[in-house]
Amino acid sequence: MKRLLYILFVLLLAACSSVDCPVNSIVETIYNVYDSEGNELALSDTLTVTSVRMDGQDTTLLNKLVDKETFNLPISYSHAEDMLMFHFDNGNNNLHVTDTVWIKKDDYPHFESVDCNAIFFHTLTGIRYTRNYIDSIVIKNPSVTYDYQTVHFYFYPKGSL
Structure with a gap:
């Protein structure tokens, strides 16, 4: 009888400890770089992306990227609009x-389990930017989750410096 109670207790613990928290829970946007013909393009100039935090200090989001066709940038949890400096x-x-670059978005909480970290997903609602080096940025997919394969922006530079 004791053995049966022990087995039931172990099975109960095993059943309660199954948590479906995602392994990759980073919420970020993905940019693909293209030339004016629509072909993937590796950036020949060095790109650094910064953002201004709530306390007024700059923070570096991407440091000295070069020779890449794709890059990822995090997105804020609590601002209706992110301002990025490219x-x-x-x-x-x-x-x-x-x-x-100013990115307008709607934030909404995403709940997996009480055992998982709090996560916010986003819906991109608009983008505007200055045009010194950037020719255009187009929203490809407005839904930003922790799906690390979905491209959110098509990035078109004017050309090399």
Whole structure:
């Protein structure tokens, strides 16, 4: 009888400890870079992306990316609009160009389990930007979750510095 109670207790514990928290729970946006013909393009100039936090301090989100066709950027949990500074640099002739990108979005909480971290998903509702280096940015998929394969933005630079 004791053995049966022990087996039932172990089975009960095993059944209660099954939590379906996602392994990859990072919520970020994915950008693909294209040329004017619609072909994937590796950035030839160095890209650094910064953002201004609530306390007024800059924070670096992406540091010195070069020769890549895709990049990921985190998204805020509590702002209706994110403001990002895209800094482009050509090391050969020391040219520096900065564009500002504003991303409007709606935030909504996503609940998996009480044992999992709190997560917010987002719906992209608009984008605007300056046009110093950037030709255009197009919203491809407005739903931002922790799906790390869905491209959210098509990024079209004007060209090299």
